[in-house]
Amino acid sequence: MNAPNRRRHAVLRGTSSGGAASLALQCAWNVYRAVNRRMPEAGALTVWLTGSAAVFGLPESAVPDDDGLGRRSRHGGVTVTDWNKVGAALQQAASGRPATGQGTLDRWVAAVGRRLAFDELEARILALALHYRLDQRIERLWDAISDCRGRPTRFMRDADLIALLLAEPQAEVASRLAGEAKLLAGGVLHLGTQADLSALERLVSLIRRDVPPAADVYDQLLGATTIAPLGWEAFAHLGREAEVAAEVLRTALAGGEAGVNILLYGPPGTGKTSFAATLATRIGARLRPVAEADDDGDEPDRDRRLAGLRLAQRLAEPGSTVLLFDEAEDLFLGRRMMFDEPRASSRVFIHRLLERMAVPVIWTANDITVLGPAVLRRMTMCLELRVPNLATRTVLWRRLGDAHGVALCDAEAARLARLVPAAPAVAATALRAARLAGGGAETARLVVEGVARAVRGGGLPAPEPETDTSYDPALVNADGDLIALEADLLRPGAPRAVSFLLAGPPGAGKSAWIRHLAGRMGLQVLQKRASDLLDPFVGGTEQNIAGAFAEARDTGAFLVFDEADSMLLDRADAVRSWEISEVNEMLTWMESHPLPFACTTNLAERLDRASLRRFLVKLRFDWLTEAQARLAFPRFFGQPAPVGVDALRTLTPADFALVRRRAALRRDMPAPEALLRLLAAECAGRFGGRGPMGFVPERPK
Numbered sequence: 001m002n003a004p005n006r007r008r009h010a011v012l013r014g015t016s017s018g019g020a021a022s023l024a025l026q027c028a029w030n031v032y033r034a035v036n037r038r039m040p041e042a043g044a045l046t047v048w049l050t051g052s053a054a055v056f057g058l059p060e061s062a063v064p065d066d067d068g069l070g071r072r073s074r075h076g077g078v079t080v081t082d083w084n085k086v087g088a089a090l091q092q093a094a095s096g097r098p099a100t101g102q103g104t105l106d107r108w109v110a111a112v113g114r115r116l117a118f119d120e121l122e123a124r125i126l127a128l129a130l131h132y133r134l135d136q137r138i139e140r141l142w143d144a145i146s147d148c149r150g151r152p153t154r155f156m157r158d159a160d161l162i163a164l165l166l167a168e169p170q171a172e173v174a175s176r177l178a179g180e181a182k183l184l185a186g187g188v189l190h191l192g193t194q195a196d197l198s199a200l201e202r203l204v205s206l207i208r209r210d211v212p213p214a215a216d217v218y219d220q221l222l223g224a225t226t227i228a229p230l231g232w233e234a235f236a237h238l239g240r241e242a243e244v245a246a247e248v249l250r251t252a253l254a255g256g257e258a259g260v261n262i263l264l265y266g267p268p269g270t271g272k273t274s275f276a277a278t279l280a281t282r283i284g285a286r287l288r289p290v291a292e293a294d295d296d297g298d299e300p301d302r303d304r305r306l307a308g309l310r311l312a313q314r315l316a317e318p319g320s321t322v323l324l325f326d327e328a329e330d331l332f333l334g335r336r337m338m339f340d341e342p343r344a345s346s347r348v349f350i351h352r353l354l355e356r357m358a359v360p361v362i363w364t365a366n367d368i369t370v371l372g373p374a375v376l377r378r379m380t381m382c383l384e385l386r387v388p389n390l391a392t393r394t395v396l397w398r399r400l401g402d403a404h405g406v407a408l409c410d411a412e413a414a415r416l417a418r419l420v421p422a423a424p425a426v427a428a429t430a431l432r433a434a435r436l437a438g439g440g441a442e443t444a445r446l447v448v449e450g451v452a453r454a455v456r457g458g459g460l461p462a463p464e465p466e467t468d469t470s471y472d473p474a475l476v477n478a479d480g481d482l483i484a485l486e487a488d489l490l491r492p493g494a495p496r497a498v499s500f501l502l503a504g505p506p507g508a509g510k511s512a513w514i515r516h517l518a519g520r521m522g523l524q525v526l527q528k529r530a531s532d533l534l535d536p537f538v539g540g541t542e543q544n545i546a547g548a549f550a551e552a553r554d555t556g557a558f559l560v561f562d563e564a565d566s567m568l569l570d571r572a573d574a575v576r577s578w579e580i581s582e583v584n585e586m587l588t589w590m591e592s593h594p595l596p597f598a599c600t601t602n603l604a605e606r607l608d609r610a611s612l613r614r615f616l617v618k619l620r621f622d623w624l625t626e627a628q629a630r631l632a633f634p635r636f637f638g639q640p641a642p643v644g645v646d647a648l649r650t651l652t653p654a655d656f657a658l659v660r661r662r663a664a665l666r667r668d669m670p671a672p673e674a675l676l677r678l679l680a681a682e683c684a685g686r687f688g689g690r691g692p693m694g695f696v697p698e699r700p701k
Contacts, residue, residue: 111213187311237388393417471516504621507654564599
């Protein structure tokens with residue numbers, strides 16, 4: 001700034017309440033010194049000063065007579081006499097005005113300027129913008145001059161007018177209002193038609209309420225939201241990908257890597273936001289949400305969220321902060337009003353924004369189709385969040401129960417985990433409610449059932465089956481040597497990519513043996529039923545099948561498909577194209593899956609012929625033999641087997657377990673003959689004795 005300009009700025013200073021008047025007079029003085037009396041701006045300035053004389057404490061005699069002044073000055077300048085009066089009045093108003101202290105507005109300009117590294121001119125432009133919104137004297141001066149030039153009166157669209165009011169070179173002002181300059185790139189100002197969507201509006205609100213800036217202005221400008229993290233083990237079901245995401249963020253923060261974006265996607269309720277908080281805690285970073293509410297605490301629209309993201313990038317502490325943009329769909333597809341059609345954002349702008357952001361961002365989305373392939377390609381990592389498997393959920397319930405002071409024994413934790421397949425966040429919410437209600441496992445069950453029912457539109461998912469019989473090799477009638485097969489699979493260097501087809505009647509021990517085998521191999525079981533995979537929308541079942549294989553691969557689990565005949569129906573009998581595509585999807589994944597998986601079925605004769613060739617191990621689990629039935633009776637009931645048990649040719653271990661539960665309802669254990677009658681009732685109506693299903697057992701090489 002040259003010496004004459006410095007002298008002019010020294011005439012009037014301050015930006016408090018009194019400083020607003022001083023700034024208005026200073027801007028008016030700058031206009032007076034810069035324009036000729038014959039110019040329209042001179043007439044606009046004269047009209048403004050005449051109308052504002054009272055607020056500046058000027059007598060009517062000190063300003064030009066307003067009789068006919070407005071008509072004359074609208075199309076041109078003013079007389080020499082009137083112009084001299086304007087100069088003298090401005091000096092008189094300024095000379096009698098005492099210096100003002102620093103007000104709330106000044107402190108905010110200083111705080112934002114320090115955080116965003118503004119130079120002096122950028123800080124003065126911000127102060128002018130704030131005063132324009134807060135003080136009618138400055139607003140009327142701007143509007144009067146803008147109107148005489150025939151231009152829109154919205155602030156911040158006219159760099160040469162700002163230069164005129166601040167007595168700065170127009171080129172310097174224009175450079176501070178360029179798209180990549182700090183004022184706009186940081187989201188503080190907005191030059192578009194919706195200037196009120198910038199952080200300026202938030203600053204105006206804070207200043208009007210006389211709220212001074214805090215040491216950390218991020219929360220004041222963008223909102224403060226605390227998201228409670230869970231323990232890292234709560235997301236063990238995400239497998240290695242979670243650790244990789246943590247390492248990516250940790251390295252990006254340490255090295256100042258730009259353009260790092262982590263996308264967490266999946267259905268609502270799978271814990272995306274909770275995992276974001278847990279991920280940040282894992283690497284010792286602070287997670288700061290972006291623009292989750294507008295200035296009135298209401299839902300922000302796309303423009304506000306975009307402005308908030310740009311400002312957050314400038315306000316966040318580099319090297320120690322990760323931003324969270326929840327519900328990323330807002331940015332890529334939004335509505336201005338409730339009934340407006342959806343509108344897409346500028347693709348090029350969003351792409352460059354993703355590539356250049358200095359602070360890592362975690363994005364969450366329920367529907368990634370809105371983002372589009374071009375955006376997804378610019379994500380550093382994409383993690384799908386799924387509901388954890390039963391074993392993981394059981395451990396999770398027990399640990400979260402301890403954390404919330406709700407004691408859960410192993411059986412209670414397993415029951416809750418089995419009852420409602422829910423994400424960690426749902427479990428944590430239920431246990432918090434149980435603690436507040438002073439209840440235990442039963443209270444937690446009521447809460448989590450209510451949440452799960454609401455999420456599913458009023459219905460509960462079918463609970464995962466509970467097996468009350470452990471694997472007993474003496475009570476399994478398989479057409480292969482299970483002991484020898486286990487030995488082959490457990491030997492050092494044995495292949496892991498082994499596929500099993502287990503057929504036979506319900507309750508014959510198929511699931512019990514596969515769980516036993518998974519335990520011997522040191523693997524958790526990931527169980528999927530037909531109801532988990534079948535989807536009413538075209539392509540949905542194929543996507544669920546692919547997701548199941550991917551989840552097993554990511555978590556290193558032993559994948560088990562129950563009721564596999566629903567996904568592997570003979571394509572020769574198909575009447576719809578999607579019936580064929582579902583089978584094709586299963587066959588494709590079966591050939592490439594690197595870990596053991598098993599399919600169980602009660603209807604092996606309905607399976608597609610091509611699928612049979614893809615199973616390395618095919619086993620038939622049949623009804624108990626006579627000897628096994630006689631052995632099972634004392635093991636389940638503690639009584640000798642009656643003679644009539646040999647006549648029941650369609651018994652399974654599950655039948656004995658069911659009858660034992662029924663007997664437990666009585667005060668005393670029934671006599672063997674009564675138990676035999678209950679077993680016979682279970683066998684009633686069953687057909688088929690013992691015999692192979694056409695399987696040729698194969699053992700992996």
